[in-house]
Amino acid sequence: MSAPPAQRPLRLLHLEDSVFDHELMLAHLARGGVAVHSQRVDTEAEFCAALREDWDAIVSDYNLPGYSGLAALD
Numbered sequence: 001m002s003a004p005p006a007q008r009p010l011r012l013l014h015l016e017d018s019v020f021d022h023e024l025m026l027a028h029l030a031r032g033g034v035a036v037h038s039q040r041v042d043t044e045a046e047f048c049a050a051l052r053e054d055w056d057a058i059v060s061d062y063n064l065p066g067y068s069g070l071a072a073l074d
Contacts, residue, residue, distance in 0.1 A: 009035040013050050015060040015072055017042040025059065047072055 010029075016022045022040045029036050041047045044067045060069035 009037040011056045012038040013055045013058045014040045017064050
């Protein structure tokens with residue numbers, strides 16, 4: 001019997017201005033056994049550009065300098 005195919009990593013876009021908070025989130029996901037391919041963005045322009053790619057999930061900080069998670073949701 002062959003081994004099951006490897007699952008592809010979760011493609012995660014993270015709208016976050018803190019590198020520390022981004023790394024903390026990745027550490028928690030890794031601890032939970034979740035393989036992740038992530039990209040951190042911290043401006044509206046970077047966020048909009050990143051939306052051109054396919055993501056499995058988007059995680060956003062609520063308050064960002066000059067932008068917000070609610071504005072990103074809109």
